[in-house]
Amino acid sequence: MAEESLVQEVTGLLPQQNCEDGVLFPIVLSPNPKISKAVQLTEAIKANRAWLDSLLHQSGAVLFRGFHVSSASDFNDVVESSGYEDFSYGVGGAGSRTKVVGRVYTANEAPPDQNIPFHHEMSHAPLCPSKLFFFCEVEPGTGGETCIVLSHVIYNKMKQKHPKFVQEMEQKGLIYTRVLGEESxxxxxVGRSWKETFMTDNKIVAEERATKLGMKLEWIEGGVNVLIGPLPGFRYDELRQRKVWFNGVAGGFKDKLNDDPSKGVMFGDETPLPDDVASDCRKILEDECFTLQWRKSDVLLLDNMAVLHAxxxxxxxxxxxxxSFCK
Incomplete structure (x- = not known):
């Protein structure tokens, strides 16, 4: 039984948000203090998979806090214990990551002083992971929080704020443009080079792999323009019967090759988005998000269809x- 090894924290641990029907976001699980022996997270997950799946379905996010998970290897064991199939972070991913051990990668290796905007993992790819695990190996000093937000809430808020835009987005879809350099x-x-993104230094092979991902490459001096789409600006969450905000409208990355972030996302007919949409979306995301102050050994499980993270x-x-990423 779930209560034999895990207990759900409702108050006192951190200020969770209330979702529909009184469900908390995220749901927080800790070792049952009534058990005399140490509770191993791997064993607790194996014994309670169906219950944990139901919690993830209800909330979209489950935080495991207070367990003895101290290393990347420990974290890999936790991921394996879930029974979820591996999703390799390979061709097409935008963020720079390094494989650590087994199914474990570094989180985005962007400079620590930079903000990473809200996104669904690999939302621009035809296939994306369904579930994400994150693990705090070294607790941050100050800052570095991970923010999460329910995607259907953002869809509903944006439809209220910008009904005409949402209607046009649903009709036309969105086109994304990424500029990839020769070197990372x-x-x-989002600084992966085209060689790292497509895992080859051969332009013909890169084009073949891009085509399989629904991408078109336009070679330029020093790199390549990657054209993606048109793609839907939303997805329909079949399990929960609702639309989710599955797009990069709030992105706005600016780097050496992308000096005008507004050109990164357009309507499917190549017309620009309204000027105020991206900034309004970012404000709504911030207003609605839950901010996780990491503690060492925390393990966070997200449903990638239901939750955006930043x-x-x-x-x-x-x-x-x-x-770690799961199918």
């Missing part, structure tokens, strides 16, 4: 958060 740019959250700038080093 460690100063950018990273606040790190003010005081160090910080080390690892990630």
């Amino acid at each position: 740019d460690p100063s950018s959250p 990273r606040r700038p790190l003010i005081t080093l160090p910080r080390r958060v690892l990630a």
